Amino acid sequence: MPPRRDEPLSPSQTPSDDFLISSLLGGDETALRKLIDRYDRLVRFTIYRSSKAQCAADPQWLDSVASSAWAGFLQTLRRRSADCPRSTAALLATIARNHAVSALRTRMGQPLATDDAQALASFPATLDDASVLLAEVELLAALRDCSATLDEPDRLILSQSSLLLERRWRDAAAALAVSESTLRYRWTRVLERLRDCVEGKTGREFAPQDRPSDS
Amino acid sequence: MADPLHPLSPLESALADLAAADRAGVFARTRLDSRTLMRDADGRSRALSLLYRFGTLAAMLGVAVCLWVWRVSDSPTPTTQGLLAIASPCDGTFFGCVTGPRRTLGNPCSDFDYDADGDIDMLDIRAHQLRCDGITR
Numbered sequence: 001m002p003p004r005r006d007e008p009l010s011p012s013q014t015p016s017d018d019f020l021i022s023s024l025l026g027g028d029e030t031a032l033r034k035l036i037d038r039y040d041r042l043v044r045f046t047i048y049r050s051s052k053a054q055c056a057a058d059p060q061w062l063d064s065v066a067s068s069a070w071a072g073f074l075q076t077l078r079r080r081s082a083d084c085p086r087s088t089a090a091l092l093a094t095i096a097r098n099h100a101v102s103a104l105r106t107r108m109g110q111p112l113a114t115d116d117a118q119a120l121a122s123f124p125a126t127l128d129d130a131s132v133l134l135a136e137v138e139l140l141a142a143l144r145d146c147s148a149t150l151d152e153p154d155r156l157i158l159s160q161s162s163l164l165l166e167r168r169w170r171d172a173a174a175a176l177a178v179s180e181s182t183l184r185y186r187w188t189r190v191l192e193r194l195r196d197c198v199e200g201k202t203g204r205e206f207a208p209q210d211r212p213s214d215s
Numbered sequence: 216m217a218d219p220l221h222p223l224s225p226l227e228s229a230l231a232d233l234a235a236a237d238r239a240g241v242f243a244r245t246r247l248d249s250r251t252l253m254r255d256a257d258g259r260s261r262a263l264s265l266l267y268r269f270g271t272l273a274a275m276l277g278v279a280v281c282l283w284v285w286r287v288s289d290s291p292t293p294t295t296q297g298l299l300a301i302a303s304p305c306d307g308t309f310f311g312c313v314t315g316p317r318r319t320l321g322n323p324c325s326d327f328d329y330d331a332d333g334d335i336d337m338l339d340i341r342a343h344q345l346r347c348d349g350i351t352r
Contacts, residue, residue, distance in 0.1 A: 032249045040245050048241045055239035066245040071252055137241075140233045144242060147233075165231050167221050195226050 017088040021077060035088070036070065042089060042130075043069050043096045045137040050100035065103045069096040090130035138202055146197035154190045157183070305347035313340065 015023075015034065023031035047065045048055050055062045072095045077085075085091040147158055156176065157164075163172040164187055173180045199205055223231065236242065304326075312324030316336040320328055327335050329342035 027253070029249050029253055032253060036245070036247060036249065041242065044241045044243070044245065045236065048236055048239050052235065052239065055241075056235075059240050062240050063243075063246060067247055070245065070247055071255065074252060139229060140236055141242070143229055143233050144237070161230055161234065165223060165227055165234075191224070191226055194230075198226075 021085075021088065024074075025077060032074070039089065039092050040066070040070075041141060042134060042137055043092055045140070046093045046096040046133055047100045049133065049136075050097055051104055054104060061103070065099050066096070068103075069099040072099055087130065089134050093130035093133050135204075139198065139204065142198045142201040143194065146194050146201065149197065150190065150193060154186075154193065157186055157190050309335075309343050309347075 015031075017035070017038075020031040020035050024035065044062060044066050047062055047069065069092070073092055076091065076095060147155070150158060160172040160175055163175065164183075169180045169183060173183045176183060178186075309327050312320070312327050313335045314320060314324075316334055318334045320333060320335065324335060327339055327343060329339045329346075332338075
């Protein structure tokens, strides 16, 4: 059970969002750091989802919008004072999205890129949709963590994923100095290991059609 | 480039998404100095709060001044207002008493000197009309 707001926190307990926010409003800087640890990935992913094109064109942009989103979050909390948000994730996703949209629109004299416009149009509009973003970023984070746990030969194959995902088997096989058929077999094994690992971490089960094809 | 004959499985699509997100720096840590951030937000919210308080005060003061000006300009002049209780007759006598400003009044006309300044001028005419003719502004 998460601690109540007025209870001191023991080191073993995981503080709830409400607890952290009320500590933050009381001036506790550690609480802010913990919230950043918990949600920075969501904030950055939300901004990235708002404008993949801009993030790809200017890596600093994501950082600066994320930074302004955190400042906006803090100000929003102070305006709300004792009133904790219904969902911290949803509030942060909304703020991050709004900051990304503002930053995109204030780019001097530059029209919105087509990709950006499409991304914004398909972007979750309601607070409840923040759970979709959270699920997406958790899946990617789990996939990233699982990739790091693969053994060396599998990681070597994964390092050629850009070629493999373009189905350039011959180029990838040449780069790895293995035969094409061996590479196809081992790629399927890598995907199976990743799938098992991600399912174990997220509890999300890939549907049968999600399983790697025998391409 | 996607191969229509060998489409990506959802897991492979997720790998492609992950690679793009990683390149864009989604999994990097935002460079934030939490102490500065808190100080800035605190300072900004204090400044906003002060601005809000002063703004509210100025707005209330403005409204009060406007109301006062409106009341003063809308009401009869203080002298006329003070003398409206004069029991002067509402017949044609008044018009025989009009002297114009700074003229001496004859005794029978003093009842129409609404502002008690020793003459029957335009101010007294206005006061007389307000009292006797029901003329409103």
